[in-house]
Amino acid sequence: MTMVTVRPYSQALDRLRSAGLRPTRQRLALARLLFDAGDRHVSAEQLHTEAVSNNIRVSLATVYNTLHQFTDSGLLREIVVDAGRSYFDTNTSDHHHFFFERSGKLSDIPGEMIGVTKVPQAPEGFKISRVEVIVRVDG
Amino acid sequence: MTMVTVRPYSQALDRLRSAGLRPTRQRLALARLLFDAGDRHVSAEQLHTEAVSNNIRVSLATVYNTLHQFTDSGLLREIVVDAGRSYFDTNTSDHHHFFFERSGKLSDIPGEMIGVTKVPQAPEGFKISRVEVIVRVDG
DNA sequence: GTGTTTGCAAAGTGTTTGCAATTTA
DNA sequence: TAAATTGCAAACACTTTGCAAACAC
Numbered sequence: 544m545t546m547v548t549v550r551p552y553s554q555a556l557d558r559l560r561s562a563g564l565r566p567t568r569q570r571l572a573l574a575r576l577l578f579d580a581g582d583r584h585v586s587a588e589q590l591h592t593e594a595v596s597n598n599i600r601v602s603l604a605t606v607y608n609t610l611h612q613f614t615d616s617g618l619l620r621e622i623v624v625d626a627g628r629s630y631f632d633t634n635t636s637d638h639h640h641f642f643f644e645r646s647g648k649l650s651d652i653p654g655e656m657i658g659v660t661k662v663p664q665a666p667e668g669f670k671i672s673r674v675e676v677i678v679r680v681d682g
Numbered sequence: 683m684t685m686v687t688v689r690p691y692s693q694a695l696d697r698l699r700s701a702g703l704r705p706t707r708q709r710l711a712l713a714r715l716l717f718d719a720g721d722r723h724v725s726a727e728q729l730h731t732e733a734v735s736n737n738i739r740v741s742l743a744t745v746y747n748t749l750h751q752f753t754d755s756g757l758l759r760e761i762v763v764d765a766g767r768s769y770f771d772t773n774t775s776d777h778h779h780f781f782f783e784r785s786g787k788l789s790d791i792p793g794e795m796i797g798v799t800k801v802p803q804a805p806e807g808f809k810i811s812r813v814e815v816i817v818r819v820d821g
Numbered sequence: 822g823t824g825t826t827t828g829c830a831a832a833g834t835g836t837t838t839g840c841a842a843t844t845t846a
Numbered sequence: 847t848a849a850a851t852t853g854c855a856a857a858c859a860c861t862t863t864g865c866a867a868a869c870a871c
Contacts (some may be wrong), residue, residue, distance in 0.1 A: 565870065567826060588860080602828045607861065626760075626768040627835070627860060641804070644811065652802055660797040662817060665780070669819040672783065676815050678801060680808040704845065706851060727835080741853045746836065766835060766860075 553579050562616035572599040573609050577619070582634040584622065584649040590631075622649065624677055639676040652678065692718050701755035711738040712748050716758070721773040723761065723788040729770075761788065763816055778815040791817065 555574035559566045576593055577583060585593075591606045610631050613619040619631045624642045630649060637654035657676050665671045694713035698705045715732055716722060724732075730745045749770050752758040759771045763781045769788060776793035796815050804810045 565825070567870070569827070586860095600828095604829075604862080605827055608827085621765075623762055623765045626762050627766055629765045629861090643808070650805075656800060656802050658797075658799040659815065660799060661795060663791055663795050665817070665819045665821075666789075669782070669821045671817055672820040673818045674815065675818065676798065676813065678804070678810055679812045679814065680804045681811040682804075682808045704850065706845070708852070725835090739853095743837080743854075744852055747852085768835085 555579065558618055562613070562618055564612060564616060569599070569601045569605050570609055570612075572597075572601065573606065574613075574618075577613075577631075577633050582632070582651055584630045584632050586628055586630055624649065640678070642677050642679050644679055644681045652676075694718065697757055701752070701757055703751060703755060708738070708740045708744050709748055709751075711736075711740065712745065713752075713757075716752075716770075716772050721771070721790055723769045723771050725767055725769055761814075763788065779817070781816050781818050783818055783820045791815075 553575050555571055555578055556566055558574055558578060559570055564570060573590065573594060576590065576597070576599075577585070587603065587606050587610055590610070591601070591603045594601050594606065610619065614621050614631065617635060619633060620635045622630045622632050622640065624630065624640070625647060628647075632649070632651075634651055639652040639654065639657050641650045641652060643649070659674055659676060662671070662674060692714045694710055694717055695705055697713055697717060698709055703709060712729065712733060715729065715736070715738075716724070726742065726745050726749055729749070730740070730742045733740050733745065749758065753760050753770065756774060757772075759774045761769045761771050761779065763769065763779070764786060767786075771788070771790075773790055778791040778793065778796050780789045780791060782788070798813055798815060801810070801813055
């Protein structure tokens with residue numbers, strides 16, 4: 544018996560709808576690039592380049608706007624590992640990252656593969672919004 | 683019996699010596715600001731402002747250079763939590779951080795207060811250089 | 822049609838660099 | 847005095863913004 548992945552059409556439209564974002568040409572095209580290819584970590588510049596080379600006419604400003612709108616509506620997660628460059632992760636579930644210092648690339652570590660114990664209480668009046676583990680690797 | 687902290691002079695000079703850095707006026711002054719006041723998390727801009735208001739004549743470029751030299755020689759640790767701004771931590775021992783999203787401030791979590799278990803192997807050919815835990819808090 | 826979204830170019834951050842002048846050893 | 851360090855101003859990389867034109871509903 545063989546497993547078959549049925550992908551009748553991009554889920555991009557549904558994602559936009561459920562996020563309450565108008566499915567404009569640019570947003571749809573970017574959503575396809577982002578979500579139709581499994582888990583990804585992209586910078587704005589990268590995504591823009593990729594869009595352009597796929598003949599999607601979209602400005603860099605719109606890519607930035609779109610990435611932030613997607614992040615605000617929970618479709619993406621922003622990751623900061625490197626001063627002066629933001630990455631956006633299409634995997635919004637609970638997980639952590641390897642960061643490859645030489646190449647500047649990221650890769651996912653499934654949430655259950657790392658255990659963080661004894662996380663201290665947030666100080667009075669604050670609540671923990673996320674516990675992020677970054678395993679920096681080199682070599 | 684009373685414990686007395688004897689601080690005959692700043693340890694800044696010794697720190698520079700042991701790091702093999704020439705103790706210039708600027709480096710000494712910055713080292714005093716950084717290390718004579720316990721654990722600190724500062725940005726370049728912050729440190730420069732502080733220096734200027736303490737009548738230390740030093741340019742922002744030199745502050746950047748100095749922070750990087752200190753980091754390279756192990757006197758400081760660089761922390762990236764916020765896109766587009768680097769912090770430098772005078773505590774170079776094994777520990778983690780709270781990051782206060784609203785104020786942009788950091789505070790230390792002693793190394794032994796968080797346990798990270800089951801850290802996966804670094805991929806073939808890579809070695810782990812650091813495991814960083816950032817507890818983002820909000821509110 | 823009306824309100825939203827886009828693209829452009831300009832402006833804004835934070836950081837780095839080139840090089841002459843200054844300082845340190 | 848020779849080599850290292852500094853300051854300045856310009857250059858940089860990345861990101862955000864203002865606003866008119868284009869678009870979605």
